[in-house]
Amino acid sequence: MSSSSGTATRRPSQMFRNLNAKIASIPMILTALCVFLGGTVWTIVYSFTNSKLLPRLKFVGLDQYERLWSAPRWLTSIENLFVYGILSLIFSLVIGFLLAAMLDQKIRFEGVFRTIFLYPFALSFVVTGLTWQWILNPDFGVQHLVRSAGWESFTFNPLYDQQIVIYGILIAALWQGTGLIMCLMLAGLRGIDEDIWKAARVDGIPMWKTYLFIVIPMMRPVFITTLVIIASGIVRLYDLVVAQTSGGPGGASEVPAKYVYDYMFLAQNLGQGFAASTMMLLSVAIIVVPWAYLEFGGRKRG
C-alpha cells in the first residue's frame, strides 16, 4: 500500500495564474503599447526629420524645434494657452464651486437648476464656438442688442480685438464646462458629514469661513480630480478656437493644437507638426509627472 506520493510539488508559475484574465486584457495591452506608446515614440522620432507631406526618414537634428521656437505664431499660441489655461482653471473651480454651494442649500427645484447649468456641457465645442461667435458678433449679438436698447456708444467686440479675443474664447469655454465642475463639486459637498456643519454653527463660525477653512480642505480629492479634468481640457483646446475665431483676428487667438493641425495638413509639413505636438506632450508631462508622484509614489497618507 502506498501512502500519498512523497514528491513535493512546486508552486505553479505565477505567469499562468489568472490566465483567462490575462488573455482578456491582451487587446487592451496591445492597444496601449502599439497605438499610444508606439504612436508617441514614432511622432517624437519623426519630429527630428524634415518630413513634408509624407513622412520620410531624413534626419535634421533640432532644426524643426529651432524653427518652431522662432515662429511668432507658435509663441503667440503658447502665450494664449498659458493665459487661457490659468484663467480657465481658476474661474472653472471658483464658479463651479459657488454654483455647487448654492445648489447645496436644499433649495426647491434643485433638479431644474442643475439641468440648466449642466445643459451646455452636452454641446460640442464646435456648436459652443459658433454660438458664442454669434452672441459676440457686433452686428447681431450683445453689442447690437445693447445699442438698440439705447446705449449707443456701448462697445463689446472681443472677437475682433487682438488683445482680448482670448477672453472671448474663455467665456465660451467656461459657459460650456462649468456645469460639469459644478456637478463634481456638488457630489463632493454631499459627502460632507452633516454634523460638521452643525458643529461649526455651534462654534459660531460664519458660513463662508466654514466653506473656506473646513469644507474645502475636506474636499481635497474632489478638487484634485476636477483639476485633472480641467487641465486635460485646456491642452486639447482646438475645435472651440476653429469654430469661434479661426485663430483670428490676425492670428491673435492661435493655440498649439491648431498649430499642429495646420502645419501637418495645411502646410504639408509633418516635421513641424510633430515638433509642435512633441512640445505639447512635454508640457503635459511636466505637470502630470510630479502630480502622479505626489499622489501615488509618495508616502501613503492615513
Added chain:
Amino acid sequence: MKSFKLFLASASALAFSSMAGATDLEVTHWWTSGGEAAAVAEFAKAFEATGNKWIDGAIAGGGSTARPVMVSRITGGSPMGATQFNTGRQAEELVEAGLMRDFTDLAEKEHWKDVIRPASLLEGCTVDGKVYCVPVNIHSWQWLWLSNKAFEDAGVPVPTNWDEFVAAGPALEKAGKIPLAIGGQSWQTTGTFNVLIPAIAGKDVFLKVYQDHDAEVAAGPEIAKVFKAADDARRMSAKSNVQDWNQATNLVITGQAGGQIMGDWAQGEFQVAGQVAGEDYTCLPGLGVNELISTGGDSFYFPKLDDPDKTAAQEVLASTMLSPATQVSFNLKKGSVPVRGDVDVSAANDCMKKGLEILAKGDIIPDTNQLNTEDTNNQLNDLFVEFFKTPALTPEEAQKRYAAIIASAD
C-alpha cells in the same frame, strides 16, 4: 489595409458599373460660391454627355480646408476619381510618391503641348517627362475690383490706379464705406500682398523673391516700398469683418466697400449678381499700375485606381475638360481664361478681354503656387494675416520676418 479598401471600393464600383453600363467618377473640388458652382456644373454636364456619371464631391471652406481632406483620402487609400488642386506644387509629393496616374499617352494623342498656352502651365504638370495633371483654366490674382456705386456715393471719381485708390480712402470712409474689403482667411491677405509686389516693385523683383528665393532682395528697398503700400492697404481694410473671399466681393457688389484686391475668379460673382463690367463695377488689372497678370489656375489630378472601367473614365474626363466647347463654357462662367489658345472667346466680358490682351502680349508672371511649397505659403499666410490685423506690427519688423521666411524657403 489600403489594398483591402481599394478592393472593396473597386468591387462595389465593378458591381455598379456592370449594372449601369456607364461609369461613376467621384470628382472633388472646392468650388462652392455661386459663380464657381455654376462653372463646375458645366464640367458635370459635359462629362455626363459622354454617357458617364459625375459624382460631385464639393468641399466647402476654400482650398485650405479642402486640400487636407483630399490629401488624406489619397494617402489613406480611399482615393476619388479626380480632384482639383491649384496649378503648381501642391500635389508635388503625391506625384513623387507614385500615387497619381499620368496622361502622357493622351497628351501626345491630343497634342496638349501645342494647344495649351502658356507653356508654363503644362510644364507645371510635367515631372520627369510624364504629364500628371490637366490644367483647366488660367486665373490671375492681379486685379482691383471697384464698386462704381460706392465711389458715386462718396462723391469721388472711380480711381484708375492704386495711388488714386489710396487717395480716395478718406472720402470713402466719410461716406460710411469700407475702403478695401478683405476676408479673414489668411490666404487672402497673402494674396493681396503678393499682388502689390509686381504692381509696385515690378516683375524682376517678384521673380527674384519667389522664384530665386533671394533673401537680400526680400529685405531690400523695393520690397520696403511694397510694405508701405501694404500698410496703406491695412489701414483701408481695418473695418473689413468678413471671412470668405466671396463675402468680401459681396461688399463690393452691394456698394458697401470701395474695392477688393482679388483674382479674376471674382468675376463669376459679379456675373451671378447680374452686374455689368464698366457700368456697375470696374476692373483694374495689375492694380492699374503695372499691367502684369499671373498665370495660375486650377488643374485636375487623377489618383491611381485599380478599377479598369474607372481608369478608362478618367481618360474620358481629362479629354472632356480640355475639349474646346467645354473650355469655353466652363471658363466663361468661372471668369477665367481658357487654357486653349484656339477657342472662340468673343462672348467674354470687358474684364476678361483685358486679361486676354495682356496674356497675348506675354506680360505674364508665374503664380506663387507654382513657385512656393505649401509650407512657405503657410508661413507667409501666418505673417500677413497677423500684419493686416495688428497695427502695432511695423512694416519694417514685418519685412524682417518676411526676409527670414524667403531665406528658409525651398
Added chain:
Amino acid sequence: MTSVSIRDLSLKFGALEVLKSLSIDIEDGEFLVLLGPSGCGKSTLLNCIAGLLDISGGQIFIKGRNVTWEEPKDRGIGMVFQSYALYPQMTVKGNLSFGLKTARVPRDEIARKVARTAEVLQIEPLLDRKPSQLSGGQRQRVAIGRALVRDVDVFLFDEPLSNLDAKLRAELRVEIKRLHQKLRNTMIYVTHDQIEALTLADRIAVMRSGAIQQLDTPHEIYNRPVNLYVAGFMGSPGMNFISGEIDGGDSPAFRFAGQSIDLSTYPASAPIKSGPGIFGIRPEHIVSGDAASVEPYQATVEIDVVEPMGADTLVWAMLDGSEFRFRVDGQTGMRVGDHVRIGFDPARASVFDTATELRL
C-alpha cells in the same frame, strides 16, 4: 437657579407634531439624560435647545435669558456630536481655537483658554495631532474641549457613545461622569441606552413619541415607573408582567390564574379600585430557595430555561400559566425541570391599571 428652562416647547413638521408641548426645568450643574427609543424626539429636542432647529411654539431659557430665537453661538451652549465632528484638516489646537479666532478673541487669551482646557481634559500631548491620529476616547475629549474652551454654561451631548464598541463605551462613560464631577456644568445628554442613562444621570426624562413619560431621578424611575411603558423600558433583563384582576377595597389583592397576591403593603398613590390590572415585578426582586421562605408571597415553580450570564444566571419559569424570569447568583446550579421555591415582596412591585397603563 435653573440653568435651562423649557416651557411648552412644541415642534411641527408640516402637519406632523414631533414634539408635544414639553416643559422641563433643569437645575444648575444638573446632568439630565433624555432617554428613549429611536424616533421619540430626544435628538430633535436637543437640537431645538441648541438652536439648530427653529421651534413652532414655546420658549427656551438658558441661565435666565430667553434664547428662543438666538443663534446657537449666542446661547452659551457647547455640543458634542455622535461622530464628534472634529475639523479633520486642523490640529487639535486648531480645532479648539478656531471658534475663538472667529470671535476675534485676542491671541494670548486664546492661548490661555486652550492651555487651560487641555489641562482639564488631559489632552496637552495631543495638541499638535490631527483628529485622524487620535483614538476614540481622545477624540471625545477634544470634542468636549471645543465646547469647554468657549466657557459655555451648558453642554449638550448627542449620543456620543453610540458608535463605539461595548468595552470602549463603558470606559468613556466613566470619563464623562468624572468630567461632570470635575466641571459641575449643566449637561443634557441624549441616549437610547438605559445603562448610560442610569449611570450618568441626576435625572432622566424618558421620552416616547415626542412627549415626556416621566422626569425623575434614576432611582425613582427604576423602582416606581409611572406607567407600563417606562416600566418595560427600564431594566435589563426587563420587568416581569402578569395580567390579572385587581380587587379593590380594604384588603386589596391581585388575582391571576387561581393565585392571589396580597397588596395591602403596596404603596399605592390613591385608594385601589377594582378592575383588570397588570402586576409587575423585577427579576432581581425575586429570591429563590431558602431566602424565599421569609417573603410575603411564595410559590413553587418549575424551571423552563436557564441562561448563565457570568455574574448572574437568568432563570425562566412558569407561574401558573404566566412566564416570568428571576435572577440567581451565577454560582448557583439550577437545572431545567427542577422545582424551586421562589418569593418576593409585593411592596417592591408595580401594579398597573390595564386600561390607562398607569401605576396605581
